[in-house]
Amino acid sequence: MNATSLGLPERPRATRVRHVAVEDLVAQRPDTGFPMKGFQPGHADIVDWIFKITHKIWAERAVGTIHDTYDHACPVYAGADFSRGAEEVVAGTLATLSAFDRDSRFLNVAWSEDADGFYTSHLGASTVTHIGPNAWGPATGRRARFLTCADCVSRDGRIHTEWLIRDNGAAVTGLGFDIHEVAERLARADAAAGRKPWFIGLPRRAYGQANPGPLDRPEGPGIEDRLAHLLHDVFNRRRIDALARLYAENVHVHMAGGREIMGRQALGDFWISFLAAFPDAAFSLDHFCWSEETDGVILAVRWGIRAHHRGHGPWGAPTGRPVYVLGMSHYRLDEAARIVEEWTLFDELAILRQTKAPG
The missing domain is CATH 3.10.450.50 (Nuclear Transport Factor 2; Chain: A,)
Incomplete structure (x- = not known):
């Protein structure tokens, strides 16, 4: 079963990451002719680019390269938090590296391209040891495994928008914290600091008392x-x-x-x-x-x-x-x-x- 048989459009082939050793992913790849206008030379395709900049920032600890790969005003949307700009991404990365000795690997990278640039969704697995204090509490020395996923819009060699999820439920409980106690403490801190959620709007399933109907778009075979x-x-x-x-x-x-x-x-x-x-x-x-x-x-x-x-x-x-x-x-x-x-x-x-x- 290939992509075209599923009704997905033809497009250039990109790097595959599943079951591929990190050493092979880090290696220099030949130029495949993949259209990468505005991106730094030396990257075979958009998957190769997103993997290598992520690896450089986190595994090689070249945190300052965030200034080279994120737009200066990039918004980052997380589960309950919002930040804007490369400098805040740097600060958040340093805080995470200070709290966790971390080993990560890519599981999947999906992507698309449109007028706004490239969209990548990269899923990874992390195993961490809690070596320093963070917002959850003092270092526990315990280890935990959890998944993360980052969806990024990139163009001209920089990330312009990011949505980020870390499975904090698995991380907090795996490190031995009571997730309800941590959440209550963080909620009180949010209120004291006047922090509001970045999202707005209440649920609306249907107008009036109408039953929710089918999706308002044709259902093709794709x-x-x-x-x-x-x-x-x-x-x-x-x-x-x-x-x-x-x-x-x-x-x-x-x-x-x-x-x-x-x-x-x-x-x-x-x-x-x-x-x-x-x-x-x-x-x-x-x-x-x-x-x-x-x-x-x-x-x-x-x-x-x-x-x-x-x-x-x-x-x-x-x-x-x-x-x-x-x-x-x-x-x-x-x-x-x-x-x-x-x-x-x-x-x-x-x-x-x-x-x-x-x-």
């Missing part, structure tokens, strides 16, 4: 349309049974919070528990991109959910507080165009910071 309709049906129409349209029965899902979910039935159970906690949840699919990788096509979506915390579930007793969930999902397809592996990230600490906000 995989992008099929995935968009499936996600709308599952989350906005509460048709959990729609998972069977694309998911293999034995799908393996790496879910936020470090959860490992095996099977389509168990995945449906998880989303039922999520929607029970946020019963007025309104879902939006905000970006789609893809890649052809070593073991199948990878689809990647950035999405958002607006809701009120009005039900019981993994995030505690209902508080009625409004919540925004920034999410990113990667899907690996098999030869039958079924989803056989999924990585879905959202920041549970960010959710709890909102549900525990004073007042």
